[in-house]
Amino acid sequence: MRFNGGSVCIGGPSGSACFPWPEFWVYAGSATLLLALVLGVLLWDARRVPTPSEAARRANRHATLASVVGIAMLVIVLMWMAFAFVLGARPTDGRVAASLPALAGACLLAAQAVGQLTWPRPSGSRREAELAPRGVADVTPSWPRRLGIVWAGASLVLLGVFALVADGPRSLVREAGRYSEAIGPYPGWYYGVPMALAVLVTVGAAELVLRMIATRPAVAGVSAEWDLHLRRRSAAHVTRGIQLVLAITVAGILVAAGWVHLSLGHDYVELASGGFADEGSPAQGYLGGALLIAALCVVLVGLAGVVIPQGRGRRKAPAAVGATVIS
Amino acid sequence: MRITLDLDSSTAQYEQIRAQVVALITAGALQEGDRLPTVRVLSADLGIAAGTVARAYRELEAAGQVTTRRRVGTVVTAPTRPPGRTHELAHQLVSTARDEGIAPQDLIDLVRSALLTSTPHASA
Incomplete structure (x- = not known):
């Protein structure tokens, strides 16, 4: 970042983007406000959990820390990606840019994985355990997880379709008489292969982290319901964040394809008599528009998947009183 | 549980x-x-x-x-209950011990001592 008179210039691999101070403060302020809002909601949700014992307090703090760090990194990467595209400072290699949502997801998962691996182990000479099975399905909210799988499936299908449709590894060709023009970036195999790998790795890593949440040691001295509630909160942060990342991936694919098809919908040719005629393909234009609208819908559904609360019965933390012990 | x-x-x-x-x-x-x-x-x-x-x-x-x-x-799998009245008597023993204020570990020691000192009956 450098200062140029009354402007702030932020450099990227493709060059610098300079804008006046007031505009800079608007962007920086918006980013800070969004991050503060997200973290504020997380901390408020954590404070609502009753923690009458020291072990419960420590467990709640540990789980909240993992979630706060992971979600903060996710939001920062996504905001950086958004501003980079808006300000024209995106990475020169489109494959890197295409994998940025997966990077955001990786940050979230890495923070949660560290949180689970460093979870306090049972101590003391007297230990207790619930004799009830516990798996990923018991701790994971169903609909965010299903939504994530839908996004992952949709991205793989779209990447496959566009790779087949593409005229080259990353473009569509506009034929106009004796000349042809390659229009891109189009999600052909050049972008499709790394993106598909990123999606598969993200889904696999998310399942692994959910398994870690399900199998981490139980909190001592609390009821089984309280312990389960804490696990479900961690799992909800993971599934909601990952489904958002995958939704952004799908939207990115649709936008990239949509812009190219929209471009093919218009081909202005200079007439001998003066003026221009549009010899583009209306069908391509409509297809491009439809893909862009679909991208917007996907983003809105993905954002809704983050903010829509779970059912009332699952949101409220139960009492943390320990269960009766049979010995 | x-x-x-x-x-x-x-x-x-x-x-x-x-x-x-x-x-x-x-x-x-x-x-x-x-x-x-x-x-x-x-x-x-x-x-x-x-x-x-x-x-x-x-x-x-x-x-x-x-x-x-x-x-x-x-x-x-299916629990194996001891045959005869043993299961029922065991529950009665536990209930009586609780009424008399005998701690669970003391009751277990009592049963163990009974097992050690009792002579097995000759099978019919």
Whole structure:
């Protein structure tokens, strides 16, 4: 970042983007406000959990820390990606840019994985355990997880379709008489292969982290319901964040394809008599528009998947009183 | 429904787990078809080696108390009730001991001493 008179210039691999101070403060302020809002909601949700014992307090703090760090990194990467595209400072290699949502997801998962691996182990000479099975399905909210799988499936299908449709590894060709023009970036195999790998790795890593949440040691001295509630909160942060990342991936694919098809919908040719005629393909234009609208819908559904609360019965933390012990 | 583990006890950890699961099965708290937690989950909750829990489950399976199936996990099989009036008398003994304020460990010691000192009846 450098200062140029009354402007702030932020450099990227493709060059610098300079804008006046007031505009800079608007962007920086918006980013800070969004991050503060997200973290504020997380901390408020954590404070609502009753923690009458020291072990419960420590467990709640540990789980909240993992979630706060992971979600903060996710939001920062996504905001950086958004501003980079808006300000024209995106990475020169489109494959890197295409994998940025997966990077955001990786940050979230890495923070949660560290949180689970460093979870306090049972101590003391007297230990207790619930004799009830516990798996990923018991701790994971169903609909965010299903939504994530839908996004992952949709991205793989779209990447496959566009790779087949593409005229080259990353473009569509506009034929106009004796000349042809390659229009891109189009999600052909050049972008499709790394993106598909990123999606598969993200889904696999998310399942692994959910398994870690399900199998981490139980909190001592609390009821089984309280312990389960804490696990479900961690799992909800993971599934909601990952489904958002995958939704952004799908939207990115649709936008990239949509812009190219929209471009093919218009081909202005200079007439001998003066003026221009549009010899583009209306069908391509409509297809491009439809893909862009679909991208917007996907983003809105993905954002809704983050903010829509779970059912009332699952949101409220139960009492943390320990269960009766049979010995 | 919980089990406890006393790391300072002279009884082996796997034996403590095995005995408590058997007691729950005999008491009807665990019924046929009930799933037990996986070895990994139970060992994480108790903070002990997975091999210890695995041994307890093996012992239970060898005694026919549980069965382990792929993708299903460890499942309780039909509980074996002692024949005759023993089961009923055992419950009466526990109830009487509680009424008289005898601690569970003292009652267990009492039963053990009875087992050591009593002479077996000649079979008919």
